[in-house]
Each structure stands twice: as structure tokens, then as C-alpha cells.
Amino acid sequence: MADPKGFLRYDRAEPPKRPRHDRVRDWREVYADVEPEERDDAVRTQAARCMDCGVPFCHSGTAGCPLGNLIPEWNDLVRRGDWERAAERLHATNNFPEFTGKLCPAPCESACVLAISPSSGGAVSIKRVEETIADHAWESGYAPPQQAAVATGRTVAVVGSGPAGLAAAQQLTRAGHDVTVFERDDRLGGLLRYGIPEFKMEKRVLDRRLGQLRREGTSFVTGCEVGVDVTVEELRERFDAVVLAVGALRGRDDSGTPGRDLDGVHLAMEHLVPANRSCEGDGPPEVDAHGKHVVVIGGGDTGADCYGTATRQGALSVTQLDRYPQPPERRDDERSPWPTWPYVLRTYPAHEEAGQRRFAVAVRRFVGDDEGHVREIELHPVEVRRDPETGRREVAATGEETERIPADLVLLAIGFEGVEPMPLLDGLGITLSGRGTVSCGQDWQTQAPGVFVCGDAHRGASLVVWAIAEGRSVARAVDEHLMGTSDLPAPVHPTALPLAAV
Numbered sequence: 001m002a003d004p005k006g007f008l009r010y011d012r013a014e015p016p017k018r019p020r021h022d023r024v025r026d027w028r029e030v031y032a033d034v035e036p037e038e039r040d041d042a043v044r045t046q047a048a049r050c051m052d053c054g055v056p057f058c059h060s061g062t063a064g065c066p067l068g069n070l071i072p073e074w075n076d077l078v079r080r081g082d083w084e085r086a087a088e089r090l091h092a093t094n095n096f097p098e099f100t101g102k103l104c105p106a107p108c109e110s111a112c113v114l115a116i117s118p119s120s121g122g123a124v125s126i127k128r129v130e131e132t133i134a135d136h137a138w139e140s141g142y143a144p145p146q147q148a149a150v151a152t153g154r155t156v157a158v159v160g161s162g163p164a165g166l167a168a169a170q171q172l173t174r175a176g177h178d179v180t181v182f183e184r185d186d187r188l189g190g191l192l193r194y195g196i197p198e199f200k201m202e203k204r205v206l207d208r209r210l211g212q213l214r215r216e217g218t219s220f221v222t223g224c225e226v227g228v229d230v231t232v233e234e235l236r237e238r239f240d241a242v243v244l245a246v247g248a249l250r251g252r253d254d255s256g257t258p259g260r261d262l263d264g265v266h267l268a269m270e271h272l273v274p275a276n277r278s279c280e281g282d283g284p285p286e287v288d289a290h291g292k293h294v295v296v297i298g299g300g301d302t303g304a305d306c307y308g309t310a311t312r313q314g315a316l317s318v319t320q321l322d323r324y325p326q327p328p329e330r331r332d333d334e335r336s337p338w339p340t341w342p343y344v345l346r347t348y349p350a351h352e353e354a355g356q357r358r359f360a361v362a363v364r365r366f367v368g369d370d371e372g373h374v375r376e377i378e379l380h381p382v383e384v385r386r387d388p389e390t391g392r393r394e395v396a397a398t399g400e401e402t403e404r405i406p407a408d409l410v411l412l413a414i415g416f417e418g419v420e421p422m423p424l425l426d427g428l429g430i431t432l433s434g435r436g437t438v439s440c441g442q443d444w445q446t447q448a449p450g451v452f453v454c455g456d457a458h459r460g461a462s463l464v465v466w467a468i469a470e471g472r473s474v475a476r477a478v479d480e481h482l483m484g485t486s487d488l489p490a491p492v493h494p495t496a497l498p499l500a501a502v
Contacts, residue, residue, distance in 0.1 A: 002048075002050055002051055002052035002072065002075070002076050002079070003048050003079065004051055006048035006049045006050065006051070006079075007049040007050075007051060007114055007120060007121055007124075009048070010045050010046070010048060010049050010121075011121050012046070012049065012121050012122040012123070012124070012125055013042065013045075013046060013125065014125070014128070015031050015032075015034075015042075015128050016031065016032045016034065017030050017031055017032060017349060018030060018031065018032045020352060020353050023199065023349075023353070024311050024312055024353050024354065025312075026312075027197070027198040027199055027202075027279050027312060028198070028199065028202065029102075029198075029199055029200070029201070029202055030199055030200075030349040036139075039132060040081075040083075040132070040136075043078060043125075043128060043129055043132040044078055044079055044081060046124065046125040046128055046129060047075040047076070047078035047079045047124070047129050048079045049114065049121075049124045049125075050071070050072055050075035050076065050079070050124045051072075051113065051114070052072040052075070052076060053072065053113045056071065056072050056113075057111040057112070057113065057339045058071045058072070058108040058109070058111050058112050058113075058124075058126060059071050059072075059108065060111060060339070060499075061491060061492060061496060062496065062497065062498055062499040063107070063111040063339040063340065063498075063499040064107055064108040064110075064111035064112075064339065065107065065108040065465060066107075066465055066466050066469040066491060066492050066496065066498075067093050067094050067100075067465055067468060067469045067472070067491050068093050068491045069090070069093045069094055069108065069130075070089050070090075070092065070093060071108060071124075071126055073089050074086040074089045074090050074129070074130075074133060075124065075126075075129060077089065078129055078132075078133065083133065083136040083137075083140065083142070084136075084140070084142050086133045086136075087133055087134075087136060087137040087140075087142035087143065088142070090130065090133050090134070090137075091137070091143065093489070093491065094468065095166070095167045095170050095171070095468060095471075095472065096163060096166070096167065096209055096468060097130050097131070097133065097134040097137075098131060098134040098135070098138075098205050098209070099163060099192065099201070099205075099206075099209075099464055099468070100127075100130065100464055100465050100468065101127055101128075101130040101131025101132075101134055102131060102200060102201045102205070103196060103200060103201060103464045104127065104463060104464050104465045105301070105346075105463065106126060106127045107341055107463075107465070107498065108126045108127075109123040109124065109125075109126050109127065110123070110338075110339065110340075110341055110342055111338070111339035112124050112126065115331075115338060115339070116338045118330060138208065143212065145212050145215040145216045146174050146216060147174075147215075147216055147217060148173065148174055148175060148176035148177075148216075148217070149176070150176050151176050151178070152175070152176040152177050152178075152482065152483065153178075154177045154178065154240045154241070154482045154483070155177065155178045155179075155180070155238065155239045155240050155241075156169075156172050156177050156178070156179045156180070156239060156240065156241045156242070156243065156478060156482075157179075157180055157181075157182060157226070157235055157238070157239040157241075157242045157243070158172075158179060158180070158181045158182070158242075158243045158245060159181075159182050159226045159242065159243065159244050159245060159246055159424065160181075160182075160183065160190060160244070160245035160246045160247060160455070160457070161181050161182075161183040161188040161189055161190050161220070161245075162189065162190025162191055162192060162245060162247055162455060162456070162467065163190070163192060163455070163464050163467040163468050163471065164245040164454045164455025164456070164457075164467040164468065164470050164471040164474075165181060165190070165243065165245030165454075165455065165471065166181070166209075166210075166213065166471065167467070167468045167470075167471025167472050167475070168243050168245060168454055168471040168472070168474050168475045168478070169181050169213065169218050169243075169471075170213055170216065170218065171471070171472055171475030171476075171479075171488055172243075172475045172478060172479065173213070173216050173217050173218045174216065175475070175479050175486070175488060177478075177479070177482065178217075178219075179217075179218050179219065180218075180219040180220070180221060180239075181218060181219070181220045181221070182221050182224050182226045182230065183220065183221070183222045183223075183224070184223070184224060184225040184226075185222065185223070186222055186223050187222060187280065188206075188210055188220055188222060189203070189206050189210070190247055191247065191249075192206050192464075193206060193276065194272070194273045194276045194277065195269065195272055195273070195276070195302075195305075196276075196305070197272065197275065197276065197305050197308060197309050198276065198279045199308055199312065199349075199350075200305070200308075203279070203280070225422075225423075225424075226424050227422060227423035227424030227425075227426070227427050228423055228424075231427070232424065232427030232428055236450075240450070240482055241450050241451075241452065241478050241481060241482060242450060242451045242452065243451075243452045243453070243454060243474055243475075243478060244424075244438060244446070244451060244452065244453040244454075244457050245453075245454055245455045245457060245471065246419060246420075246422065246424075246457045247419070247455065247456045247457055248416050248417075248418050248419050248436065248437065248456035248457060248459075248460050248461045249269065249416065249419075249420050250416060250417045250418050250419065250420045250421075250436060251267040251268065251269055251412070251415075251416055251417070252412075252414045252415045252416060252417050253267065253412065254297070254363070254412055254414065257363055257364075257365060257366065258364075258365040258366065259365050259366025259367060259368060259374065260366060262366050262368040262372055262373060262374040263368075263371075263372055263373040263374065264373050264374040264407075264408060264409050264410060265366055265374050265410040265412070266287055266409070266410070266411055266412065267411075267412050268296075268298070268302045268303070268305075268306050268411050268412060268413035270286075270287055271285075271287045271289075271306055271309065271310075271409075271411050272302075272305055272306060272309060274286045274287055274288075275287075275309045275313070285313075287409070288313055289309070289310035289311075289313040289314065289315040289318075289409055290313050290314040290315070291314060291315075291316060292315055292316060292408035292409045293315070293316050293317045293319075293405075293406040293407055293408050293409070294306075294310040294315045294316075294317065294318045294319070294407070294408070294409045294410075294411065295318075295319050295320075295321065295377055295405065295407040295409070295410050295411070296310070296318065296319070296320040296321070296411045296413055297320075297321050297363065297410065297411065297412050297413060297414060298320075298321075298322070298412065298413030298414040298415070299320065299321075299322030299324065299357070299359075300413065300415070301348075302413040302415075303320055303411075303413035304320075304348040304350050304351065305350075305413075306411045306413050307320055307348075307350045307351065307355060308348070308349070308350030308353065310409070310411075311350065311353050311354045311355065315354075315355075315409075316408075317354075317355060317406070318354055318355030318356075319355060319356055319357075319358060319405060319407075320351075320355065320356070320357045320358070321357075321358050321361055321362070321363070321379070322357065322358070322359045322360075322361075323360065323361065323362045323382055323384055323395055324359060324360065324384055325359050325360045325383070326345060326359040326360070327343055327344050327345040327346075328343075328344060328345065329344065329345055330344060331343075331344055335501065336501055337501055339499065340498075340499050340500055340501050341498060341499075341500070358379075360381055360382060360383060360398075361379045361380065361381055361382060362379065362380060362382040362395055363377055363378070363379060364378040364379065364380045364402055365377075365378045366378075366407070366410065367404065373408075374407055374408065374409075374410055375406065375407065375408065376404045376405065376406055376407055377404065377405055377407040377410065378402050378403070378404050379402060379403050379404070379405065380397050380399070380400075380401065380402045380403075381397065381398045381399050381401070382395050382396060382397055382398060383395075383396055383398050384396075415461065416456075416460070416461040417436050418432060418435060418436015418437050418460060419432055419436055419437060419438060419457050425438070428446075428448040428451055429447065429448055430446055430447055430448055430451070431447075435460055436460070437457060437458055437459065437460050438453040438457050438458055439453075439458075440452065440453050440458060440494050441494070442493075442494060443477050443480075443481070444458075444473065444474045444477040444478075444494055445477070445481070450481070452474050452477060452478055452481075453474070454467075454470040454471050454473070454474035455467040455470050455471060458470060458494070466492075469491045469492045470492060472488070472489060472490065472491055473489075473490040473491055473492050473493070473494075475488050476488040476489060476490040477490070
């Protein structure tokens with residue numbers, strides 16, 4: 001059993017980071033390399049803080065981990081130094097724990113019983129334990145390829161190679177189906193490849209897992225837009241089922257603000273994708289922050305990614321703007337009671353490196369020079385209100401004062417509006433929902449028979465852990481559709497939502 005007094009004996013400790021002045025000069029991950037023995041001792045201590053609660057909210061599908069990760073089990077195995085069994089239990093529910101260990105914001109930690117009160121010392125360092133188990137699995141050979149014992153003779157096309165598509169493909173390949181993943185980009189991985197900066201997850205981590213999928217029998221086709229390079233008719237003829245995992249990459253714009261058409265004002269992905277391509281060796285990025293005053297509009301994960309990328313490219317200054325007021329340092333139990341996802345100030349490693357964040361401000365207009373290039377931003381103080389009649393949020397000025405700040409490069413990181421228009425959806429006769437996503441029934445099947453959907457294309461832009469959970473669940477639905485029954489797990493339902501205070 002777990003150590004019931006572990007959280008009293010040990011404090012929560014975060015993994016050590018590399019010095020700031022070192023990490024901003026390269027694209028390596030921000031966390032420091034630690035000798036394996038020292039790393040293991042530290043992580044075993046962190047795992048010992050887990051109490052193996054009678055009701056473990058950490059792996060609840062709505063309050064904590066949608067994958068249903070068996071967190072108390074592998075925490076105790078790590079505490080006892082049984083890394084092999086810990087790796088087995090971790091992989092039983094999660095195809096890619098190294099992805100979630102690096103990229104997931106950890107709703108499991110917010111739902112940890114030790115997160116109820118600051119006096120407990122804080123939640124168990126679940127992400128840190130998870131990532132270390134995954135590292136052990138690769139170092140010690142605990143993550144071998146798993147070939148199917150029997151081939152079913154059924155064929156499945158997965159369109160999109162992000163985390164949802166890869167999870168679905170791996171599950172279906174292991175079930176014995178002949179799976180082909182189509183990716184329109186020149187390299188595999190979707191946003192894992194071209195959206196996530198190298199300093200958050202080095203791409204060798206992705207390539208290592210892709211190698212495992214290939215050895216298991218999954219086939220990949222890159223540089224292929226399904227619906228164009230492969231017609232819908234060819235797709236239907238070649239495959240018994242199709243999984244759409246095409247993401248939700250239609251970026252939200254700010255076209256109503258004067259000056260939006262100036263040169264130097266870009267959507268976030270117009271900055272992040274070329275930067276990642278440059279790290280892959282494709283040459284200098286088209287949108288480069290070097291020697292520029294950079295303003296990032298939007299306070300979320302994507303904004304932080306742009307922030308850290310601009311710093312590493314050599315920006316003169318970086319300023320991140322958020323229209324909302326600065327969140328509190330600690331959970332407000334009235335606004336976001338445990339175990340819901342808390343409304344708190346989230347400081348990413350990129351924010352520790354340079355620049356500044358400003359809250360409760362919005363752009364009145366972009367100001368350009370005579371050549372039509374943005375040079376300044378005019379700001380004014382605002383508050384976000386909820387219309388009592390419609391319930392919609394609206395941004396209202398709180399004063400007449402304005403100020404200007406320098407801006408040679410402006411990056412709009414204000415979210416995504418759903419699935420991009422594509423010939424594939426038109427050819428399949430699929431129309432998008434009012435949210436810009438692809439709807440499905442209880443069996444994950446779209447309005448096109450034999451065509452299923454998962455990940456951001458279904459849910460809208462969300463967390464990597466939800467993408468993997470939906471990929472695993474849609475694999476179960478496809479397997480059942482093809483074979484009449486299935487033993488594959490389905491951690492989430494198509495209508496599942498995170499627990500939230502209303």
C-alpha cells in the first residue's frame with residue numbers, strides 16, 4: 001500500500017530547469033539533464049507523496065485524467081522502485097506518456113486530493129513521475145513494439161497524424177487491422193511536429209514513438225492531402241473505414257481592429273510553424289522575431305509558445321497581452337472549486353526568461369509606418385463582461401486613456417475556430433457544426449457512413465490528453481464496426497466534457 005504519511009514527510013518539488021541565460025540561446029528542452037540515479041531518487045520521493053486515495057479523483061474521466069491513467073498504482077510502483085511494472089501500468093491506458101508528461105497541463109494534479117488545501121504542500125507531481133516512467137521504458141526496453149497476433153484483413157485510413165490520429169492508428173494496428181495514416185505535411189506529427197516548439201518537446205521524442213508505430217505495422221503517407229491527391233472515391237474503394245483526425249487549425253483572427261492588414265501582423269501559427277521547420281533544418285523562418293519588438297496577443301498556451309519562440313529568435317522585447325485581469329496565485333474556491341480546473345495565474349518557463357505580461361488591456365488599433373508595416377500598438381484598458389440577456393462575453397473599455405507600445409511583429413494567439421475548409425469534407429458530404437467541428441453519433445461515426453472522427457476535429461482545440469483519449473475511444477468504435485465486437489478500451493464518450501463550475 002501507499003505511504004499514508006508521505007505527503008507529510010516530503011515537499012512537492014519541481015524538476016530542475018537549465019539556467020535561463022543558457023536555454024534562451026538554443027532550442028533544447030528547458031529542463032536540466034540529471035544523472036539517472038539522482039533523477040530516480042527524486043522522483044521516487046515525489047511518488048511517495050501519493051496517498052492512494054479511496055476515491056482517486058486524479059484519474060476521474062471528468063475531473064482529472066480523461067485517459068483514466070492508473071495514477072495511484074504507478075505512483076506506488078515507482079515509490080518501490082518497480083519501474084518495469086510502472087511502465088506496464090502507464091502504457092495500459094496511455095499510448096504516448098512521454099507526450100503527456102511533457103505537454104499536458106495536468107488536470108490530474110488539479111484534481112489530486114492534496115490540491116484541496118495549500119497546507120497539504122500541493123498536489124503530487126504526477127507529470128514528473130509520468131515522464132520519468134516513460135523515460136525508463138525507453139531506456140530499459142519496457143516499450144517494445146506490439147505486433148498483432150492475427151491479421152483481420154480489414155483496412156483503415158487515418159487522416160491526420162497528430163496525437164489523436166496516432167493513438168487511433170496504434171490501437172487499430174495492434175488489433176490486427178491494416179492501417180494507413182495520411183498526412184498532408186511533409187513530416188508526421190501534426191501540431192506535435194509543427195505547433196509545439198522544440199524547447200517544450202524535442203522532436204526526437206516524437207520520432208522515437210513513430211518508429212515504434214512503423215515496427216508494429218502502421219503505414220504512413222506524407223505530403224498527401226486526402227480529397228485531392230487521393231480522391232474520396234479512391235479512399236472509399238481502398239479502405240473499409242476512415243478516421244478523421246484533421247485537427248482544428250482555423251485560427252481566430254482580429255479582422256475588425258484597424259490596421260490588421262499591416263505587414264508584420266500574423267496569426268500565431270504563421271510564426272510557430274516556420275520556426276519549427278527551421279529547427280528541422282528547412283532554412284530561416286519566414287516570420288522571424290530577430291531584432292524586433294514583439295507583441296503576443298492572447299494569454300494561453302499558444303501565446304506562451306510564441307513568447308518563448310520569439311525570445312530564442314533574438315527579439316528586442318516581448319510583451320504578452322491578455323484582455324482578462326491577472327488571475328489569482330491560488331485557487332478561488334467560489335469561482336473554481338476543487339476538483340475542477342482552477343482559474344489561477346499560470347507562469348510558463350518562457351515567462352521566466354524575458355519580456356513582460358500585461359493584463360486587462362486590449363488593442364484599439366495597429367499603427368504602421370509609411371511602408372505599411374506595423375510599428376506600434378495602441379492599447380486601452382478593458383474589462384470582460386457577460387451580457388445578462390445573451391450570456392455572451394463582451395469586451396468593454398474601462399476608460400478613455402490610451403497608450404502606445406512599440407511593435408514590429410504582432411502575433412495573434414487568440415484561439416482557434418474549428419476545422420479548416422477542405423475538399424475531403426465536401427467530398428464526404430460532411431458539414432461542420434456551429435462550433436466549426438465535425439459532429440458524430442454515440443459510436444463516433446459522422447454523417448458519412450463508415451467515417452469516424454476524433455480529437456480536435458470533433459472536440460475543438462483541446463488538450464493533448466483529450467486527443468489521445470478520443471483516439472483510443474474511436475479505435476474501439478472502428479474495431480467494433482468492422483468486427484462486430486471489440487476488446488479495445490474506450491476511455492471517453494463522444495459527449496464527455498471536463499467537470500466545470502457553472
